[in-house]
Amino acid sequence: MKGTTIGELEELVLLTVAALKNQAYGVAVVTEIKETTGRESNIGAIHTVLRRLEEKGLVTSQLGGATRERGGRRKRIYSITSAGLSTLDQVFETRSSLYRRIRPSMS
Amino acid sequence: MKQTPPEWAIKFLRWFCREDHLEEIEGDLYEIFNLKKEYGDISYARRTFLYDVLKFFRPSNFKTPAMTFSVNRGLWNHNLKISVRILKKYLLFTGINATGLVLGITAFLILLLYYLQETSYDTFFPNHQKIYRIVINSMEDGQYQESARSPIPLMEFYQEAMAEDVTFGRMLPWPGFIKFKETDKRKENQFVFADETVFDIFPFKVVRGSLENALSAPFQLVITESKALHYFGNENPVGKTLIYDESSGEFEFNVVAVVQDLPFNTHLDFDFIASIKSLNQVAPWYNNWFYPSTFLYAKFENGVNIEAFQKRSHKILEQNAKPGYLDDHPEVVIQPLTSIYLTSDRNGEWKSNNTQININFFAALAGFILLIAIINYINLTTANSQQRTREIGLKKAMGSARSQLITQFFLESLLMISLSIAISVTIIILLWDPLISQLLNRTVVLQFSTNYLLLASLLAGSLVLAGVAGVYPALATIRYNPIDAIRNNLNQYMSKGTQRKALVTVQLSVSMFLILFTMLLIKQYFFLQTKYSGFEKDYRVALKMVDDHDALNYQTLKEQLMQLSFVENVAVSSTIIGLGEGFYGFNATLPDRPNLDNVEWFTLGVDEDYLQTFDIKMVEGRDFNKDLSSDEKEAFILNKTAADQLGGSVLEERMDLTVYTGKADTRKGKIIGVVEDFHFQSLYESVKPLIIYINKHEHYTDYLNIKLNPGNSITEQVEAIEAVYGSFNPDKPMELLFIEDEIKQTYKRELASSKIMFWFTLLSIFIAALGAFGLASYSFRRRTKEIGMRKVLGASTGHITLEVMREYVLLLGIACLVAWPIAFYLSAQWLGNFAYSIHFGVFNYLLGLLLLVGIVLLSNLHQLLWSIKLNPVDCLRVE
Numbered sequence: 001m002k003g004t005t006i007g008e009l010e011e012l013v014l015l016t017v018a019a020l021k022n023q024a025y026g027v028a029v030v031t032e033i034k035e036t037t038g039r040e041s042n043i044g045a046i047h048t049v050l051r052r053l054e055e056k057g058l059v060t061s062q063l064g065g066a067t068r069e070r071g072g073r074r075k076r077i078y079s080i081t082s083a084g085l086s087t088l089d090q091v092f093e094t095r096s097s098l099y100r101r102i103r104p105s106m107s
Numbered sequence: 108m109k110q111t112p113p114e115w116a117i118k119f120l121r122w123f124c125r126e127d128h129l130e131e132i133e134g135d136l137y138e139i140f141n142l143k144k145e146y147g148d149i150s151y152a153r154r155t156f157l158y159d160v161l162k163f164f165r166p167s168n169f170k171t172p173a174m175t176f177s178v179n180r181g182l183w184n185h186n187l188k189i190s191v192r193i194l195k196k197y198l199l200f201t202g203i204n205a206t207g208l209v210l211g212i213t214a215f216l217i218l219l220l221y222y223l224q225e226t227s228y229d230t231f232f233p234n235h236q237k238i239y240r241i242v243i244n245s246m247e248d249g250q251y252q253e254s255a256r257s258p259i260p261l262m263e264f265y266q267e268a269m270a271e272d273v274t275f276g277r278m279l280p281w282p283g284f285i286k287f288k289e290t291d292k293r294k295e296n297q298f299v300f301a302d303e304t305v306f307d308i309f310p311f312k313v314v315r316g317s318l319e320n321a322l323s324a325p326f327q328l329v330i331t332e333s334k335a336l337h338y339f340g341n342e343n344p345v346g347k348t349l350i351y352d353e354s355s356g357e358f359e360f361n362v363v364a365v366v367q368d369l370p371f372n373t374h375l376d377f378d379f380i381a382s383i384k385s386l387n388q389v390a391p392w393y394n395n396w397f398y399p400s401t402f403l404y405a406k407f408e409n410g411v412n413i414e415a416f417q418k419r420s421h422k423i424l425e426q427n428a429k430p431g432y433l434d435d436h437p438e439v440v441i442q443p444l445t446s447i448y449l450t451s452d453r454n455g456e457w458k459s460n461n462t463q464i465n466i467n468f469f470a471a472l473a474g475f476i477l478l479i480a481i482i483n484y485i486n487l488t489t490a491n492s493q494q495r496t497r498e499i500g501l502k503k504a505m506g507s508a509r510s511q512l513i514t515q516f517f518l519e520s521l522l523m524i525s526l527s528i529a530i531s532v533t534i535i536i537l538l539w540d541p542l543i544s545q546l547l548n549r550t551v552v553l554q555f556s557t558n559y560l561l562l563a564s565l566l567a568g569s570l571v572l573a574g575v576a577g578v579y580p581a582l583a584t585i586r587y588n589p590i591d592a593i594r595n596n597l598n599q600y601m602s603k604g605t606q607r608k609a610l611v612t613v614q615l616s617v618s619m620f621l622i623l624f625t626m627l628l629i630k631q632y633f634f635l636q637t638k639y640s641g642f643e644k645d646y647r648v649a650l651k652m653v654d655d656h657d658a659l660n661y662q663t664l665k666e667q668l669m670q671l672s673f674v675e676n677v678a679v680s681s682t683i684i685g686l687g688e689g690f691y692g693f694n695a696t697l698p699d700r701p702n703l704d705n706v707e708w709f710t711l712g713v714d715e716d717y718l719q720t721f722d723i724k725m726v727e728g729r730d731f732n733k734d735l736s737s738d739e740k741e742a743f744i745l746n747k748t749a750a751d752q753l754g755g756s757v758l759e760e761r762m763d764l765t766v767y768t769g770k771a772d773t774r775k776g777k778i779i780g781v782v783e784d785f786h787f788q789s790l791y792e793s794v795k796p797l798i799i800y801i802n803k804h805e806h807y808t809d810y811l812n813i814k815l816n817p818g819n820s821i822t823e824q825v826e827a828i829e830a831v832y833g834s835f836n837p838d839k840p841m842e843l844l845f846i847e848d849e850i851k852q853t854y855k856r857e858l859a860s861s862k863i864m865f866w867f868t869l870l871s872i873f874i875a876a877l878g879a880f881g882l883a884s885y886s887f888r889r890r891t892k893e894i895g896m897r898k899v900l901g902a903s904t905g906h907i908t909l910e911v912m913r914e915y916v917l918l919l920g921i922a923c924l925v926a927w928p929i930a931f932y933l934s935a936q937w938l939g940n941f942a943y944s945i946h947f948g949v950f951n952y953l954l955g956l957l958l959l960v961g962i963v964l965l966s967n968l969h970q971l972l973w974s975i976k977l978n979p980v981d982c983l984r985v986e
Contacts, residue, residue, distance in 0.1 A: 025131075025135070026131065026132075026134075026135040027135050027138045027139060027142075042162050043135060043139065043159065043162055043163075044162030044163045044164075044165060044168075045162070047128075047131075047132065047135070047163065047168075048165065048167050051128075051167065063130075066134075069137065069138055069141045070134040070135075070137045070138050071111075071133065071134065071137035073130050073131070073133050073134030073137060074130055074131075074134060075131070075134055076130075076131040
């Protein structure tokens with residue numbers, strides 16, 4: 001199933017979007033990734049990933065409210081779709097099944 | 108400091124970013140900016156803002172092309188259409204302009220290609236910056252010699268001392284005959300013996316066989332592709348043999364590999380490389396410190412400190428050199444490989460090299476021509492743009508912005524210049540083979556298609572040109588108030604043409620300089636060609652004695668040749684006259700004048716008929732006499748320079764000359780005569796003291812000089828000589844040299860330079876004249892009314908001519924002031940290279956001025972005639 005194959009950064013961003021509930025937009029995702037993984041990510045790259053995820057139907061987006069710190073520009077809020085959630089499940093399933101084979105006790 | 112992100116960065120973002128992503132991205136950027144502002148300081152946030160913007164500069168955020176064009180297409184189309192219409196409307200201007208540009212750019216490109224080619228020598232070898240040539244400076248027989256070569260045994264000692272990170276390799280040219288089939292025997296001058304290591308230094312491209320272990324054993328041979336084709340046709344030469352015929356015998360060489368022909372841009376020159384170990388059989392004596400010497404190359408893996416290397420070399424020489432070698436005070440010099448072609452002019456180079464001065468000279472010429480062409484363009488466009496004031500005025504009235512008008516002019520220039528470049532490139536490609544490569548006198552390889560750098564710089568160049576040439580007229584025109592412009596009421600804006608005059612002055616100065624320098628080159632060349640050398644060179648040929656058989660038996664051949672009805676005289680000599688090589692500097696002393704050690708002698712070994720063969724005149728004393736057997740050992744003739752240097756009467760004075768004929772042989776004799784000076788060396792050198800003596804030893808019987816009969820056909824005479832030689836020495840092809848042609852060869856470079864200079868100067872003057880023509884028609888048109896009025900008031904034709912030409916007087920004056928001193932200085936510099944040179948006097952400068960005045964008049968002629976024929980009534984009714 002081609003549509004559900006996602007890369008490492010895509011997975012991370014998808015997870016973050018899901019975790020942020022309805023607060024996920026570009027800068028928020030970058031900050032969240034920085035806080036949870038300590039990883040500096042390129043804002044331009046994150047935007048591209050978000051859009052790609054949207055094309056794949058794993059997230060949807062709508063324009064949110066404008067704030068002063070955004071110079072009056074509206075945010076694009078991303079939220080995860082059910083297809084996105086099942087992709088995350090599937091990825092988790094694949095990884096943990098492999099993981100169980102090296103550490104059976106940890107299951 | 109502003110508290111907001113830099114505006115231009117936002118503008119940039121909006122320029123490239125598609126609409127539907129823009130709001131989100133801008134929002135995020137603002138947010139990040141504000142975050143940074145809180146954490147760090149504001150200047151940091153502003154500084155890094157562009158960096159953040161650039162993070163979004165990726166294709167997924169770009170506007171699609173269709174969207175970009177939809178905005179501007181109309182405007183571009185409009186501009187383009189107007190540009191084309193304008194160019195069509197002013198067809199004369201367009202034509203003159205285009206011709207000037209095309210010629211200028213073509214000339215510039217040709218010279219540029221030449222320059223690029225000449226600076227590309229040896230750069231194609233990988234690691235070329237690590238490769239050096241080791242050469243020797245020394246004092247030989249009291250003369251300072253800069254040799255391009257070094258002694259053969261030297262390399263072994265270098266290898267002992269520094270083998271770890273340096274690869275050494277020798278290449279020793281040794282011309283010989285290649286015998287392939289019984290019928291095919293050819294002299295091969297580009298035959299070298301070399302170490303196997305040369306392939307590590309110069310990795311030549313292999314076509315067949317392998318260079319692995321090539322040349323490691325005696326009698327292995329590597330040949331070039333074209334020689335392979337010549338000797339073996341389409342067969343594979345690897346494994347086959349060629350016979351090398353040298354005076355010591357015939358040797359069979361095995362072809363082990365075929366390499367690609369050398370490209371033109373290398374200073375190396377060979378067709379055959381044989382293993383140097385073969386020399387143990389071919390010439391067992393070769394491995395000595397004195398003769399022959401070899402090219403020695405070294406590849407320094409870790410770079411080299413030149414000074415340290417030279418010091419070390421000196422130590423190596425001191426420890427290892429053969430006794431006697433150090434007497435010549437040898438000094439080791441190393442030359443970077445890529446510098447050799449343009450800077451090295453030593454004894455025994457592979458082939459004649461170019462000089463940095465020469466190519467700088469061409470680069471300057473290229474620059475001058477381009478300058479003239481650009482000035483033309485600017486002048487003509489500015490002049491023409493003043494006729495377009497109505498158009499500009501209307502556009503302004505309709506609300507055109509300044510930038511839009513400038514764009515319009517810029518576009519026109521760009522159109523014009525890119526068209527010109529396209530035409531130039533086409534011309535160059537079409538005319539390349541028959542014409543241009545001939546003119547440059549070498550095999551220049553046209554490299555447009557492969558040279559991306561050149562293509563890119565052409566593009567960039569056209570943009571810059573268009574900018575320079577288009578913006579200036581634009582700025583000059585758009586100053587006008589639209590109302591004045593539409594009503595053509597522009598007197599208040601009309602400049603006195605100061606800028607234009609300045610530009611014309613620059614053109615005139617450059618033209619003047621080029622005219623003068625071309626005159627100088629051509630005069631000097633003809634001077635060298637026609638200066639009497641002191642001997643007759645027409646109808647004199649030199650037959651080379653190619654092997655021991657010839658050298659030993661030349662007397663027989665001489666007698667046979669004398670039998671030919673047209674041969675007037677035959678004489679043997681140790682070297683060829685007029686070229687300066689082979690006049691050995693043997694040691695001579697005058698017992699009566701013990702203090703004359705400082706004279707540097709040159710010697711020429713001849714037989715009794717020599718002076719008559721070349722019609723060299725005696726000043727005093729007598730010629731050699733065949734009937735006096737003592738002359739052969741005891742007679743010396745000096746040239747006038749030598750006699751003058753000695754001073755007083757030298758006739759009958761005792762003289763000792765040491766000649767080397769296998770061993771040193773000191774002849775004790777007398778000076779029997781003095782001859783007029785003749786140029787036994789090239790005219791670069793002044794005449795040096797010369798001793799002429801009789802020497803019939805086989806080491807010195809190198810040439811038979813033959814005086815032919817001017818009455819007979821040259822071809823028949825040469826054929827008859829060839830027949831005689833063929834029966835005398837059936838093994839070898841005849842080598843016959845025409846003295847006049849050989850001497851001409853010496854001045855090949857002057858000839859080539861004068862030719863190029865002449866044609867390109869002609870071209871640049873033509874371009875300048877075109878410009879003057881265009882400008883004249885413009886200024887006459889502007890002065891129509893004035894001329895009409897003058898006529899009504901009774902001005903004569905002469906008056907009017909004077910009136911309109913008056914402004915040129917000042918410009919020409921300034922041009923002279925600028926060009927003359929430069930030309931004077933540079934001509935003195937250049938003529939300093941020659942021992943005999945023309946006097947380039949004031950007369951030439953005036954002649955140059957006269958030429959320039961003529962050109963200016965000529966280019967104004969059409970307009971002058973027009974104004975003379977003008978009926979005042981017509982022009983005064985202009986409104």
